[in-house]
Amino acid sequence: MEFHKLSALEIAEGVKNGKWKASEVLSAHLERIRKYDGRINSVVTLSEESARKEAEAVDRAVAEGRDPGRFAGVPFLAKDNFCTEGIRTTCCSKMLEDWIPDYDATAIKRMKEAGAVLMGKTNMDEFAMGSTTESSIFGPTLNPRDFGRVPGGSSGGSAAAVAAGFAPLALGSDTGGSVRQPSAFCGVQGMKPSYGQISRYGIVAYASSLDQVGPITRNMKDMAAAMDVLAGADPNDTTCDAYERPSFSDAVLSGIKGKKVAVLTGFDSESMDRPLVEAIDRAAEYCRAAGAEIVKAKLPITMKHAVACYYMVALGDASSKLACYDGMRYGHHADGRNLMEMYKRSRNEGFGKEVRKRILIGTCILTRGYYDNYYVPATKVRQMIADEYAELFRNVDALICPISPALPYRKGLVEEDPVRIYLGDAFSSAANLAGLPSISLNVGFTEDGLPTNVQLMGPRFGDAGLLALAQAIENEAGSPAVADIEKKGGCEE
Amino acid sequence: MIKKMVMDEERLREVLSFSCIGLPEEEYPEVLDRVNAVLRMCDEMQELVGSDVRPFEWDVIKSPARRKDIPVAWDGRDRMLDRAPVRDGDFFRVPRIIAKDGTEEEEEE
Amino acid sequence: MREPVVGLEIHLQLKTKTKLFCSCSSDYIGATPNTNVCPVCLAIPGTLPILNDHAVELAVKMGLGLHCSISDNTRFHRKHYFYADLPKAYQITQYEHPIAVGGYVDIAAGGKTKRIRVHHLHLEEDAGKLVHPTSDGRLTGASYSLVDYNRGGMPLSEIVSEPDMNSAEEVLAYITQIRQLARYLDVSDGEMESGSLRVDVNISLRNDDGSLGTRVEIKNVNSLRSIERALGYEIARQNKVLDEGGCLVRETRLWDDVAGVTRSMRSKEGERDYRYYVEMDLAPISAGPEYVEEIRKSLPEMPWEKRERFIRDHSLSEEEAAQLTEQKETADYFEECVSAGAPAAKCANWMRMEVQRLLHEMDLPIEKFPVKASELGKLIVRVEKRELSNTQAKDVLAVMAEKELPVDEAIKACGVSCGKITGPALEEIIKKVFAGEPEAVETVRAGNDKKGAKVKFLQGLVMRETRGSADPAEVASLVNSMLK
Numbered sequence A: 001m002e003f004h005k006l007s008a009l010e011i012a013e014g015v016k017n018g019k020w021k022a023s024e025v026l027s028a029h030l031e032r033i034r035k036y037d038g039r040i041n042s043v044v045t046l047s048e049e050s051a052r053k054e055a056e057a058v059d060r061a062v063a064e065g066r067d068p069g070r071f072a073g074v075p076f077l078a079k080d081n082f083c084t085e086g087i088r089t090t091c092c093s094k095m096l097e098d099w100i101p102d103y104d105a106t107a108i109k110r111m112k113e114a115g116a117v118l119m120g121k122t123n124m125d126e127f128a129m130g131s132t133t134e135s136s137i138f139g140p141t142l143n144p145r146d147f148g149r150v151p152g153g154s155s156g157g158s159a160a161a162v163a164a165g166f167a168p169l170a171l172g173s174d175t176g177g178s179v180r181q182p183s184a185f186c187g188v189q190g191m192k193p194s195y196g197q198i199s200r201y202g203i204v205a206y207a208s209s210l211d212q213v214g215p216i217t218r219n220m221k222d223m224a225a226a227m228d229v230l231a232g233a234d235p236n237d238t239t240c241d242a243y244e245r246p247s248f249s250d251a252v253l254s255g256i257k258g259k260k261v262a263v264l265t266g267f268d269s270e271s272m273d274r275p276l277v278e279a280i281d282r283a284a285e286y287c288r289a290a291g292a293e294i295v296k297a298k299l300p301i302t303m304k305h306a307v308a309c310y311y312m313v314a315l316g317d318a319s320s321k322l323a324c325y326d327g328m329r330y331g332h333h334a335d336g337r338n339l340m341e342m343y344k345r346s347r348n349e350g351f352g353k354e355v356r357k358r359i360l361i362g363t364c365i366l367t368r369g370y371y372d373n374y375y376v377p378a379t380k381v382r383q384m385i386a387d388e389y390a391e392l393f394r395n396v397d398a399l400i401c402p403i404s405p406a407l408p409y410r411k412g413l414v415e416e417d418p419v420r421i422y423l424g425d426a427f428s429s430a431a432n433l434a435g436l437p438s439i440s441l442n443v444g445f446t447e448d449g450l451p452t453n454v455q456l457m458g459p460r461f462g463d464a465g466l467l468a469l470a471q472a473i474e475n476e477a478g479s480p481a482v483a484d485i486e487k488k489g490g491c492e493e
Numbered sequence B: 001m002i003k004k005m006v007m008d009e010e011r012l013r014e015v016l017s018f019s020c021i022g023l024p025e026e027e028y029p030e031v032l033d034r035v036n037a038v039l040r041m042c043d044e045m046q047e048l049v050g051s052d053v054r055p056f057e058w059d060v061i062k063s064p065a066r067r068k069d070i071p072v073a074w075d076g077r078d079r080m081l082d083r084a085p086v087r088d089g090d091f092f093r094v095p096r097i098i099a100k101d102g103t104e105e106e107e108e109e
Numbered sequence C: 001m002r003e004p005v006v007g008l009e010i011h012l013q014l015k016t017k018t019k020l021f022c023s024c025s026s027d028y029i030g031a032t033p034n035t036n037v038c039p040v041c042l043a044i045p046g047t048l049p050i051l052n053d054h055a056v057e058l059a060v061k062m063g064l065g066l067h068c069s070i071s072d073n074t075r076f077h078r079k080h081y082f083y084a085d086l087p088k089a090y091q092i093t094q095y096e097h098p099i100a101v102g103g104y105v106d107i108a109a110g111g112k113t114k115r116i117r118v119h120h121l122h123l124e125e126d127a128g129k130l131v132h133p134t135s136d137g138r139l140t141g142a143s144y145s146l147v148d149y150n151r152g153g154m155p156l157s158e159i160v161s162e163p164d165m166n167s168a169e170e171v172l173a174y175i176t177q178i179r180q181l182a183r184y185l186d187v188s189d190g191e192m193e194s195g196s197l198r199v200d201v202n203i204s205l206r207n208d209d210g211s212l213g214t215r216v217e218i219k220n221v222n223s224l225r226s227i228e229r230a231l232g233y234e235i236a237r238q239n240k241v242l243d244e245g246g247c248l249v250r251e252t253r254l255w256d257d258v259a260g261v262t263r264s265m266r267s268k269e270g271e272r273d274y275r276y277y278v279e280m281d282l283a284p285i286s287a288g289p290e291y292v293e294e295i296r297k298s299l300p301e302m303p304w305e306k307r308e309r310f311i312r313d314h315s316l317s318e319e320e321a322a323q324l325t326e327q328k329e330t331a332d333y334f335e336e337c338v339s340a341g342a343p344a345a346k347c348a349n350w351m352r353m354e355v356q357r358l359l360h361e362m363d364l365p366i367e368k369f370p371v372k373a374s375e376l377g378k379l380i381v382r383v384e385k386r387e388l389s390n391t392q393a394k395d396v397l398a399v400m401a402e403k404e405l406p407v408d409e410a411i412k413a414c415g416v417s418c419g420k421i422t423g424p425a426l427e428e429i430i431k432k433v434f435a436g437e438p439e440a441v442e443t444v445r446a447g448n449d450k451k452g453a454k455v456k457f458l459q460g461l462v463m464r465e466t467r468g469s470a471d472p473a474e475v476a477s478l479v480n481s482m483l484k
């Protein structure tokens, strides 16, 4: 049985009806990770012992006729910025190298309650600051579709692991595209739900008003099921909305007949990689085939200002949320002759170069003068961006646009052309600014085997409708297969 | 109206102290370049902002219930202290804050 | 002499059961260090603040008591600085959008009433506590410090006044008034000794031309007395500097209670940049008009309203009313006493004299006084009915307090005969007294008691002998007639 090719729901189905055992499924996945992760470095911590116990508990539940849960025996991985009880949570930083939380993030808790089995933690850019998964203290993750390329980031480990068949489902966090862009690069499906859809409790923060938990899967039905499991109010996070969620799994099947879908225009498609421009057209065609009306839309304010606005908000907040790492209660500690020296040394040694620089930029933005002239305008522009989308979604049901202007970067581009990588956030970060649901959907591969993809966006809390759209396109485009990493993998030149 | 501001070395020094981050002097130009590049990206945002535009705020469908004033004890206190870099009995311990002469000591680079 | 201009920032610790943003117990005084802590108030990664509903309610109450308007779109900000007592390296506080704005307090000082404007009241979290192992417990010179986060995250309401006070007397009256209000509304204990009321003083001098001088902030004033002294010192210091042609610097100074001086903190205060910005981990607080109205309706009678009513309804003097309404518990006691049927003036008198004296002796607050108000009322009624003399009643009250007995049992225990000594019984006593004082009796009968001193002396002895149970008027007339 090739367990690694099954979807999450197929695994759960088989576990529930006794076709196979959760422990069996787990062993197969663990073995695959052990055998092949050396090639891509997507998993930073395996928690075999606790995973075995969880899987056995599921098998026991099945044997005793109890409901083992929606995700019975589904092995999953979580980005290393999700707090996991008893399992180290490092954010791939020296700062938290030895830190073992004594609580589970709400998202982890909900997954476990649904019968899913946590196998371990995945690689990421240090403190989620990056889009290539190259700045981890555990070394870079490689793209399982092409070892010469990066998996994207910052949830690169999670996306790569799902693509490599290490797990049918992994959790990431998305602050400006950190779930969707690596999903696009690795050829899997990634979703950033509406802000306030899933609790942020237990996610080591990057930026409070942008961060959102996002599932990564290989098909949309698994995605919808994950949303059913993950979304919901949480007494530990008051920014998580308390409204009654619809069944996302029902919604995903509802089709898009008669829906109006806008295709974004008015951006520089010339500088984009050609296959990605074609992907947009293809996706629009699939929508039309599924009965939707296609229109064009422009977002002038968003296209012009989203990246700048995103950097203001994200870095400003990061400088604040990362101030708690002072080396005195937890985390990396360095001695100092006095308090300030201890702080400075601990932070300097604990944080990597990129993190330190982003903290500095963020602090600059919030200091007197700059705050009034730059930060405050950014918060107003942010509202204008949200308004621009709200206006668009008064007239259309969803938007199709690029997620990344480029195919997966070659390794090391961060050093060569950082600006290009900055601008890579142009399409993805707007969804975070406006709090909108957004899906990065695979729509096939290039001749070289590189994934192509589109971004789907919908109105705030219109996650269910967006899943239906993604499903309709996936029906036509097909869901991506597991990367054949065992055959050395991909198309490295 | 755009008020173009440029971050300079003097302010960067202050920022280094506010954020408790050290930076070798030879890296100042690189960081300043990056800060100013971000600022240049942001210059044009100033123009957009009329006085009637409100700062960003979330739309909410249903606010979560407020927390009731009921104490809940936490059992992790000892684990927390044990894992602290410097535990001193029931306390966290930190090095000297202010020297004898009353000055807040500065670290040496 | 330049006129001092003073504004205050008063931090009131709110009387909640849990901290402002987590469910840790707020009962931290005397607790083992770092026991009232949790992942939220220790700033463990991944945790988020959750606002305490009750703290908001108390802040609204206090705001209403200060005649503020309550803002229905209020927000928290982060105030950033690194310090060992601040785990997140930012304090969650209200900055641009405080919950209550634009109120006032009327104070009585110098025989006049004066209105002190309140700029705003905002909510914020407290910091932890540092312990310095120097011999005098001071920060300066300690080679290391110990941190206790039990107080970290406690809910505070900071009340910022306008610079409307011009003397130490006004400052003390204002603080007293705020404290009284906080206690009436049950919003805070308002104790300076335990730190549940803390005051920062901003003071400048107004020049002869009306312009305001440089403002100096004084911290570390931990009692009304030290505030008074610190003000006195600082006014004199600033005047002296200016008289000598010097310049004042805008700074924060610490009051040294032992030396009786303020000292410059020599900090980089001016360079500090707190980088306030909106706390997005917390939703805006929606204190809508209905919510505020509900709280407004639940407000108790305010101290000044009670004072007025006592004057009006109980015909008390200003002074009596002020004294009896100083604490809500005293006022309640008084009213219960009155409702037991005793005349208000008499109740007021008993409370201000006897009850006060006993409380002082027993070192108890009124709410712990063992004599129930209704029992004191009954006692006063019996005095009114002349069943007991004043002197007897005082003895009885003492027994009531000491042995925690109701009136009737205390009277028995005291051994006073209930009811008056009169007629023949009284004559018997008078005869006995006369027999013991033949010289005095002789002097009077001989007509040599010109000033009536001896008669008074004899009357007094009789009163004493009856332990106050006789009617003084009857004693007087009987003594007089029997001397004839």
Ligand SMILES: [Mg+2]
Binding pocket: C093, C124, C158
């Ligand atoms: Mg304050």
Ligand SMILES: [Zn+2]
Binding pocket: C019, C022, C023, C024, C036, C037, C038, C039, C040, C041, C042, C153
């Ligand atoms: Zn706590």
